[in-house]
Amino acid sequence: MNDIKQLDVTIMGREFRVACPVDEEATLLQAVQMLDGKMHEIRDGGKVIGIEKIAIMAALNIAHEYLHMEVGGFDIGGYRRRIEAMNATLDAALQDQGQLF
Incomplete structure (x- = not known):
């Protein structure tokens, strides 16, 4: 049985508590780093304003990359x-x- 661990992560300067299986912690932290980087990239591009819009654009970009x-x-x-x-x-x-x- 996988033990669940609570992790505190930071995305775009905001703190989030996320639950994940202990054996998936490293992968989750990589995903957080990837998402945070993508969101900063979009924000720094200056074309998208607002955290929700930045998050949606980051999700779309990541999904697009996944599909290709x-x-x-x-x-x-x-x-x-x-x-x-x-x-x-x-x-x-x-x-x-x-x-x-």
Whole structure:
């Protein structure tokens, strides 16, 4: 069983208490550092004002990077989009089948 640890983190000068499994602490701290850096980058760019808007823009940027991430030459985001399209096609086909019975 994973023990849960409470961590105090700082993002854009604001303190947050976050719970995470003990074995995920290092990863969480990396995520905090990444998010804080991205938010500072957006704020320092001067085009976005307001902490909520900066947070949303940072989340969008990180999501965009994730969707275009490649690991070992594989475009993970591209495969994910193709799988989601196949699932939608299958769902539509199965829905039509359900009407037969």
